Amino acid sequence: MSNMADGSSRDQGRAGGSRVTMAAVGRMAGVSQVTVSRALSDPSKVSPETLRRIREAIEATGFVPNAVAGALASSRSRLISALVPSITNITYTSFIKEFTDRVREHDYQVLLTEYGFDREDEETTISRHLSRRPDAMLLTGINHTAQSRRILLGAGIPVVEIWELTDSPIDICVGFSHHGAGREVAEFAIEAGYRQAATVSANDERALRRAAAFAETFTRKGGTRVEAVRLPAQASLAAGRAGLSELVGRIGGSPGVVFCSSDLIAQGILVEARARGYDVPGDIAVIGFGDQEFAAHLDPPLTTVRVDRSEMGSIAAGAMLDRLGPGGGGETIYDLGFEVVRRATA
């Protein structure tokens, strides 16, 4: 049976939430509705005795304040909107976790939606979110439709773009240079003595930018032409394995060092290499991206690029909270950098 239909709730009127209001609590405590509101928002403004009676009434009725009404009346929703390409990808969820924890300390809730990798879908999602009147918005990446930028500006709320850097953010931007990361990995590979290289990337705009920067730099600094494998899918172990198969099929011999778009792809390549009896890094060297938890614990431990996703979430939250606070906040562009972590696969 639906609990909407059973006897105990039938008399509670329409569905959608508790029917107890501040007015009802006030009546029970012998005060007006406003006093209940004050007791909740600033108890110091209410006498101890009144406070006690109000608390009793709240307890007795099971009153849960209606934040919808509160938001409408105050024009502050205490809601922060966050958009990520994928919710099943730890790359994004790890900073979302940190971000959420930080803003929750300041009594904000996060409305999180995944929209895929399409700018039009992002635009639709932004619109939907704005209709909830969030106090601020977190966006992944810097590449949005013109209409997205327009309605965002029109909303007049703080906007934080993460994961990438730009000179002209909508508002605040917290990230690192993907081009720079590709370049530095190439320099690392050249210094490590590799003269042959390939890239294996998931179908992701930022990943492809890293791969392109890697290839350009690697060749310019003395390496041969870089074979680029572009996977049709999102990152997965299977995709990584397929990536190595594709690569081997294309070039015949040893690919040298392979720069992957993620640690998961790299792990797939490691598994496939082992299955094929290749020595790592002798026959094939592997560089991942992200330095996820498992990277250091693979066998052999994965050489990769560390990006501090937790710190990114934390800084994004801090910058946003600053904007929401009295002062209005300061700095606009935060470059978090990255770090090539050499372990055993390259």
Place this chain on the structure above:
Amino acid sequence: MSNMADGSSRDQGRAGGSRVTMAAVGRMAGVSQVTVSRALSDPSKVSPETLRRIREAIEATGFVPNAVAGALASSRSRLISALVPSITNITYTSFIKEFTDRVREHDYQVLLTEYGFDREDEETTISRHLSRRPDAMLLTGINHTAQSRRILLGAGIPVVEIWELTDSPIDICVGFSHHGAGREVAEFAIEAGYRQAATVSANDERALRRAAAFAETFTRKGGTRVEAVRLPAQASLAAGRAGLSELVGRIGGSPGVVFCSSDLIAQGILVEARARGYDVPGDIAVIGFGDQEFAAHLDPPLTTVRVDRSEMGSIAAGAMLDRLGPGGGGETIYDLGFEVVRRATA
């Protein structure tokens, strides 16, 4: 500079969202506010010519409807609240993705929050969520505080509990038997010829229940006593590796078959076993849990227990939407079952 403070938005009044209202759109289109509302909610009730002018006005002003006001007026928020223990754990995010996609088709948004593994924290989160007046709520697991159950019942909205089964759900329940899974894995192991076994589990109530059922059945069906390693942490590759080290330290020789609380733990054990030069499944056999994407692509491919998380999300969404629909919905308990998938590690 904050876009809250720049010239273009200074005149838009308070922060929190677009300042354009239905009344303003109506004025521009030469109709009343109600007509704009109707044009949006049921265009067939408005004349084509009026509709055209309203749409022009919406386009020109960049109007974004205020769902907060709408929710207050209608007592329907089109918001669905969802609580999961962890947002960085693919175990939970994979069904949340499916669930979200399904309810989005019916124009619901999902407010998702992770609360950890503590019932009191869950209670706090439930309260916070209810203040947003969601139209329904999704909960992970069946073990909630008495107060949680009370306020949930008081809210009078559909509640779906997932991941577990119970005879007395709050409302609807979609899951499988964890006890049954542990039992079946033990039966599988016995039939496969193993007489020695161990469990390695993350610190998770449901995982421990599976391990206990496994141990009980395994011993009863003819195996020796089962050594149980309980990891102090959440699942990770490192935790899995540590689990095998701990196990080997405890028992000296070969552990026989090891039933892990997740595929990730199992993978850690595989890596550690390889690093120690153990043969799999000769020296040590491994059984995972979850059948995540990577399980089939490991080397050797992982024997595990398949739980169809996508289908769980889909069924949960369907059941919830049924409840929210005109009829009120039907069935209350959905047992999705599970399946032992034999591959190469056991």
Place this chain on the structure above:
DNA sequence: TTGAAAGCGCTAACAT
């Protein structure tokens, strides 16, 4: 097909 009026449950401003 359109509009006027009432009210959803709060907060903000102004009393007292």
Place this chain on the structure above:
DNA sequence: ATGTTAGCGCTTTCAA
């Protein structure tokens, strides 16, 4: 320390 009043921007109901 407490109360009164006036909205917030919509949906609902009733009229025209």
